[in-house]
Amino acid sequence: MSESTYKMLSTTSKNYVTLFNQKFPSTRYILKWILFSSILAVCVGSASAFFLVSLQWATEIRETNIWLIALLPLAGFLIGLLYYYFGKNVEAGNNLLIDTIHNPKNYIQFKMAPFVLIGTITTHVFGGSAGREGTALQMAGAIGDQFSRIFKLNSVDRRILLIAAISAGFGSVFGTPLAGAVFGLEVLLIGRLRYDAIFPAFLSAILASLVTDSWQVSHTHYHIPNIPKISVQTMLYSILAAVLFGITAAFFSKAIHQCSKIFKSRITFPPLRPVLGGIIVAAGVWLLGTTKYLGLGIPTILLSFEENLPPYDFLLKIIFTVITLSAGFKGGEVTPLFFIGATLGNAISYVIPLPTGLLAGMGFVAVFAGATNTPLACTLMAIELFGSECGIYVAIACVVSYLFSGHNSIYTTQIIGEPKNDIFKDQSGKKLSEL
Helix, strand or coil: HHHHHHHHHHHHHHHHHHHHHHCCHHHHHHHHHHHHHHHHHHHHHHHHHHHHHHHHHHHHHHHHHHHHHHHHHHHHHHHHHHHHHHHHHHCCCHHHHHHHHHHHCCCCCCCCCHHHHHHHHHHHHHHCCCCCHHHHHHHHHHHHHHHHCCCCCCCHHHHHHHHHHHHHHHHHHHHHHHHHHHHHHHCCEEECCCCCHHHHHHHHHHHHHHHHHCCCCCCCCCCCCCCCCCCCCHHHHHHHHHHHHHHHHHHHHHHHHHHHHHHHHHHCCCHHHHHHHHHHHHHHHHHHHCCCCCCCHHHHHHHHCCCCCCCCHHHHHHHHHHHHHCCCCCCCCCCHHHHHHHHHHHHHHCCCCCCCHHHHHHHHHHHHHHHHCHHHHHHHHHCHHHHHHHHHHHHHHHHHHHHCCCCCCCCCCCCCCCCCHHHHHCCCCCEECCC
């Protein structure tokens, strides 16, 4: 081939590439995020699988060795020491993730992942009332930000990668990839979605969930046995129930922040805070003579769909969870919120004439929606977990709960992108911690 022919072919190829990029400008973006999301999903999905297996082991160990609960104060002291001497810069957890996405500065250190894993498993083994979402998100965020460093991503791509990591962590730990994707887009700004990350968020969440499933790790299956035909009357009952769910979500958010302030103001040495919290929780278990309010509480959640439970279950779970997490133990708030919402729905079925299982399912997601300001993600989660037949009921519950929870959240670094009503227009752009 002559040099002139080679130059002509080279020029023609470049022209075709330029023309292709002009016709399909998203191709390069899609290929880039297929690569990043695939790598992220393998790592996050595998981490979630290991975490879920570890949680199951921790729960079995605790339930077969109840005496371990007496050691909860000591376990709390060790967790406190770990974070006080080695993990101060990652102790903010989910709030650090959200803050970093809003304002990317220092990289999130990888030690956040093993620290929160150790802290959460220890909390569950010895009897704290905590969940798993916080751990999954922190592990995913810590993993994701290492790729930002390796690939030298700019601030825009780094934000997108962290959103994708949150989506992957949430979707894989609950087995709800669609909800996970929307949660990552919705949780950052109240009232707005981050569409610039929509493709990486969905792809990462779906792939990470598939990776977790490929490790043959099972998720809890829920079933609403009776869903009535929608009518004006059932809609009004649903709105009434949702108002109660939203108020409960706001109460939980305020209680956990207020209790945390009390622990911090009364006990200046941080490792001693979970000691006191552990004493209170262990004493509560001894007084009540049951462990149903510890850990994830999955058996009670499942029962709430099938039979009437004591109407005070949701309140006791709030107390145990608020004390556990505000004292400094590790884990998430979301699964306890599922417990609180499902048992609250079960309780109000005594007075609201809707099926017990339906109210439990509505509360399951609606209290979570109100406490995290993520009504769309929670509606999708309900459809993924319970089936599409409940769609209208859970949508009503999540949206109304979101409105009635006010500008409260378990995440203080959420920013108000769009106020929930005209009264709070002046709060737009502020962090919840600033209000």
